[in-house]
Amino acid sequence: MDITQAxxxxxxxxxxLRTVYDNHRQQQSRLRLVLLEGMLERLFxxxxxxxxxxxxxxxxxxxxxxxxxxxxxxTRKVNIGEIQITPKGRDLVEKTETDEAVDFD
Amino acid sequence: MTSRVAxxxxxxxxxxxxxxxxxxxxxxSLSYLLVELLKADPELSKAALQTVxxxxxxxxxxxAVLYLNDRRFGQxxxxxxxxxxxxxxxxxxxxxxxxxxxxxxxxxxxxDYERQRETxxxxxxxxxxxxxxxxxxxxxxxxxxxxxxAHGHHAG
Numbered sequence: 001m002d003i004t005q006a007x008x009x010x011x012x013x014x015x016x017l018r019t020v021y022d023n024h025r026q027q028q029s030r031l032r033l034v035l036l037e038g039m040l041e042r043l044f045x046x047x048x049x050x051x052x053x054x055x056x057x058x059x060x061x062x063x064x065x066x067x068x069x070x071x072x073x074x075t076r077k078v079n080i081g082e083i084q085i086t087p088k089g090r091d092l093v094e095k096t097e098t099d100e101a102v103d104f105d
Numbered sequence: 106m107t108s109r110v111a112x113x114x115x116x117x118x119x120x121x122x123x124x125x126x127x128x129x130x131x132x133x134s135l136s137y138l139l140v141e142l143l144k145a146d147p148e149l150s151k152a153a154l155q156t157v158x159x160x161x162x163x164x165x166x167x168x169a170v171l172y173l174n175d176r177r178f179g180q181x182x183x184x185x186x187x188x189x190x191x192x193x194x195x196x197x198x199x200x201x202x203x204x205x206x207x208x209x210x211x212x213x214x215x216x217d218y219e220r221q222r223e224t225x226x227x228x229x230x231x232x233x234x235x236x237x238x239x240x241x242x243x244x245x246x247x248x249x250x251x252x253x254x255a256h257g258h259h260a261g
Contacts, residue, residue, distance in 0.1 A: 015230070018230070018233070019226055019229075019230065022226075022229055022233075023226070028222075034219065035219055035222055035223055035226070038219065038220075038223040039223045039226040039227055039230070042223060042224075042227045043227060043230060043231075
């Protein structure tokens with residue numbers, strides 16, 4: 001992974017966290033992968049679906065996000081739904097906490 | 106012999122036999138009732154005969170219509186059943202088509218909703234970025250002003 005890509009991923013993590021945070025604050029229905037993917041595409045993030053899933057899984061492992069992960073019975077494709085931010089993730093967006101892996105600037 | 110009897114007694118012959126028996130039974134019962142009624146009141150029989158005589162050729166026509174109706178009644182019921190079956194099938198197909206249409210409309214509406222939500226998220230993100238950029242520009246502007254003022258003091 002080159003430095004540019006790493007920087008992009010840090011920005012991507014921040015964008016995802018902030019989007020989910022805003023969604024939570026507005027008390028909208030929980031986001032799904034397809035919505036997040038469409039939104040990022042419109043924001044010119046060139047990210048393939050599997051890469052996006054990997055980033056989401058990474059954020060979940062870090063304890064910033066929670067979501068439901070299903071695998072289609074026939075196509076075996078992963079689908080992600082009910083994405084929600086955790087208190088730890090909210091702290092990060094509100095800058096109560098900081099993480100070098102998430103670039104909010 | 107048995108097979109011949111079995112062949113003869115198929116669905117349609119049973120139905121027509123039942124209809125004939127029913128017709129005969131009904132006719133006999135009606136005649137019996139009529140005769141009993143006429144026996145009980147001879148005046149009534151005269152009146153009935155006079156009425157029928159007054160009808161004239163109409164009575165023959167009435168009898169012919171009754172006869173034809175009796176013959177065609179079973180067929181009419183059969184045809185009506187067939188027609189009802191066909192109507193039901195059409196209605197079932199129609200219901201299935203309507204269900205498919207409703208599902209398609211639902212999918213379209215869902216897609217529209219997703220597009221709308223995407224747009225909302227993008228706009229929110231861009232608005233946040235615009236606000237941050239404006240704050241950054243204001244900060245730069247203030248710093249420049251302060252620098253100019255400081256420079257002016259030194260120059261003065």
